[in-house]
Amino acid sequence: MADTLLDDVGALLRETADQVVLPLFRKLDDADVSEKAPGELVTVADRRAEEMISAALRRLRPGSVVVGEEGVADDPTLLEHLGGRADVWLVDPIDGTSNFVAGRQPFALMVALQTGGEPAAAWVLDPLAGTLAVARAGEGTWLDGRPLRTGDRAPTLDALRGAAMSHALPPAARARVEAGGARLGELLPGQHCAGREYLDVLTGDQDFVLFWRTLPWDHAPGSLLVRAAGGVARRFDGADYHPAGEGHGLLVAASERIWTAAREALLGAG
Known part of the structure; x- marks a missing residue:
């Protein structure tokens, strides 16, 4: 069976953006925004998006651990999993929350997979631009489905x-x-x-x-x-x-x- 992980997680991020994040963009009430630490904002969209993404990632890799930004805010001991050998998902449900709260772009949805203690795959979605980048360690990076290389750039x-x-x-x-x-x-x-x-x-x-x-x-x-x-x-x-x-x-x-x-x-x- 073909490995569809890159496509599956990419589709999950697009679905989360469409169902949870974008419907709340520029529609947040004061009660939808709080501070989890001084100067660190969190919204209902962050929490709902992380819940949706985390549940789906656990189904994709049973037994895996999710280390999400909002989850760590509630339980910092989750960070200890980054030094282990288990499959670990790193999740930022809305990167750029301050932009999101202010009703401006950009913001992004991001996921990385760590296996055996090393980064293995990654996804970054800019939902307003529609841009999705994915990568697998040792295989390459794709931007909106097209393979991409940057290593030969050498401007003065x-x-x-x-x-x-x-x-x-x-x-x-x-x-x-x-x-x-x-x-x-x-x-x-x-x-x-x-x-x-x-x-x-x-x-x-x-x-x-x-x-x-x-x-x-x-x-x-x-x-x-x-x-x-x-x-x-x-x-x-x-x-x-x-x-x-x-x-x-x-x-x-x-x-x-x-x-x-x-x-x-x-x-x-x-």
Whole structure:
């Protein structure tokens, strides 16, 4: 029997967007939005979407564990599964919740599958654009059904275009990144949606993106998408990103050459 996992989860995300997320876009009441932590918003759409996605993923892989953003907010011990060998689903039901609450785009639905302790497959859906990216480790990345490669991109330094979440950086690092951005073609402020940033690296709208916060549900899907397409997702010190890893700082680029050039410009060679 053919393995239909990539198609099945992609269809699940589209169904969830159509049935749960988009019907509430720009239709939230005050009672539909709350803070799960200071400055961290959650909506009824986040919770309902995670419930729908999680139930379906468990049916697809009986015995698997779901580590969802909203589930972890209620039970942080779920993160311990990331260091194990079981099948683990990482779920961000609405990435870019602040955009969703404000009635603006972009926002995304994201899932990653980890097997044997390593990322195995990933999905990111921008429901307003209709764009779906999927990947399987060792096999490749597909954007709206078309195979995609980014690893041969090598623009000159003054043509590089990318985003940096500089508002979240410590002051010294922020100053360094903003000063280094003057050497590039364009340094963007970010879209408050990691999923869209990753999609833009895949499409070529951006060559790189720099993050400070590296929560696993925000970056497990996108980092695998970029890597499987020939790109790079590494910590500032050059270590490959892993969802179970702790710490801050992540630089993602469409190719090895872009990563090296962007890191030196924004963070220095040391």
